[in-house]
Amino acid sequence: MIFPSSLLKSLGVATLALASVSVLAQQAKPWEQIPTPKLHEFHPQQPKRIELKNGIVLFLQEDHELPFVSGSVLIPGGARDEDAAKAGLVDLYGQAWRTSGSATHPGDALDDLLEAKAASIETDGGLDSTSLSWNSLKADADQVFDLAIDLLFHPKFDAQKLALAKQQEAAGIVRRNDDAGEITGREANRLAYGANSPYARQPELATIIPISPADLAAWHERTLKGKLIVTVLGDFNSTTEEAKLRAVFEKLPAVAPAPKRTESFTGPKPGVYFINKDDVNQSNIRIVGLGTDRHNPDLPALSVINEVLGGGFASRLFQKVRTELGLAYAVGGGYGASYDHPGVFYAVVITKSASTVDATKATLAELNGLTTRPFTEEELKRAKDNILNSFLFRYDSRAKVLAAHELLEYYGYPADYLETYKAGIEKVTTADLERVAKKYIHPDKLAILVVGKGDEIKPSLDDLKLGPVQPIDITIPMPKPPAAQ
Secondary structure (H helix, E strand, O other): OOOOOHHHHHEEEEEHHHHHHHHHOOOOOHHOOOOOOOOOOOOOOOEEEOOOOOOOOOEEEEEOOOOEEEEEEEEEEEHHHHHHOOOOHHHHHHHHHHHHHHHEEEEHHHHHHHHOOOOOEEEEEEOOOEEEEHHHHHHHHHHHHHHHHHHOOEEOOOOOHHHHHHHHHHHHHHOOOOOOOHHOOOOHHHHOOOOOOOOOOOOOOHOOOOOHHHHHHHHHHHHHOOEEEEEEEOHHHHHHHHHHHHHHHHOOOOOOOOOOOOOOOOOOOEEEEEOOOOOEEEEEEEEEEEEOOOOOOOEEEEEHHHHHOOOOOOOHHHHHHHOOOOOOOEEEEEEEEEEOOOEEEEEEEEEEEHHHHHHHHHHHHHHHHHOOOOOOOHHHHHHHHHHHHHHHHHOOOHHHHOOOHHHHHHOOOOOOOHHHHHHHHHHHHHHHHHHHHHHOOOOOHEEEEEEEHHHHHOOOHHHOOOOOOOOOOOOOOOOOOOOOO
8 A cells, every 4th residue: 555645744743743752751850850958947936935923924026027016815714614504605705805895995995996096905715715915006015005904904894795795696506507517517526525525515595695794704803813824926125025014914913723624535426427407419527536635645646647648639538539539529637636635536528418428438448548558658758748848837927936835835835845746747657657547546436427418318328337327406405485494
């Protein structure tokens, strides 16, 4: 057969092009040749720490980049310490403290004064602490500090402001079942810690109604006796600022020792739990168990395991459940570690209703794989690099370093905790990962919670073959009428 010369020419060009592509494919990729310099030593700018004779601790962090000064007072005691019969008290306290103001500067007048100076004073209530914070231009720093201290020591809890805070809290309570994701997180927390645990407690209409201004004042007086931690950041002179803080806080009585915490943690009852939500077409899945605390010497290895399991696009969960199997809109997980109590070990999956069971099975398989599938050097290197590189962003400002030291002080950790944690990450090996995974990862002790539309989950959750599916009632209880009370 004789081919036309034009065709032979075209074939020659195509052959040459294919050969060129083959040669290029065999060449080293230039981006792989970019040298990666060794990370600098981790030595963040340390704040100045001052412990007063009465036990109160001051932290000063000068930063002259901008003419601002900000500060805060961290106060021990939070929602986990409130009376269960008045759950929600700390939330209301955090709101009404600031909006009520003080005897000399009522809340509305304080708003006007601060707005004219582009300054702020805020109060907040949290799980284990409450706080007061302020921020202003350098020129107004002394005046705003005086206003903050007046609010700290002379609050006047106003009944009308408390009533407004109750209305806002009640609105949040009656809407708490609107969002499937919020339901999943809240109820998974209750499974992990127990429905009656202070770490899973939630306010109800019946618990916020009886709270009075006197309750807020009693809480304030009680917690203000604890170990206060005062921080100041910004454009100031440390010597002058220290003298100003000493004049205010050094005259206070010795701090009352914090009572020893006695909570017990047993973890969730294994099984499958279900919450029906008819107005969704997807399932929120949360697989939960108890985690650990940051005192745990195995924390560096657990942190690396977390990165391997659920840390981004290259993690096992993402690669298997989402990329390979296409079963999830979102997937992730990790072994949680809180500062002074166990965190929550969890895996979270969001998937369409019809793939609920398949997505759950795939996620459980990856959790089991942590103890049966060897960790690779590539996984180890990537995970460690991700964690170590994150220090650049987690502690890249003096404000972030100051906030970290405040937390370490509050929970009784050594000042060099960040450095030792980083060093621990650098030393982790694949053998450490194997050992720690076998010690802490127990899929048979986990609870599986699904929030979704029951009649669209096909096959049903019974197909997981993990025992009877246990429904959870999330009906919001209504308070009894006054006559019945």
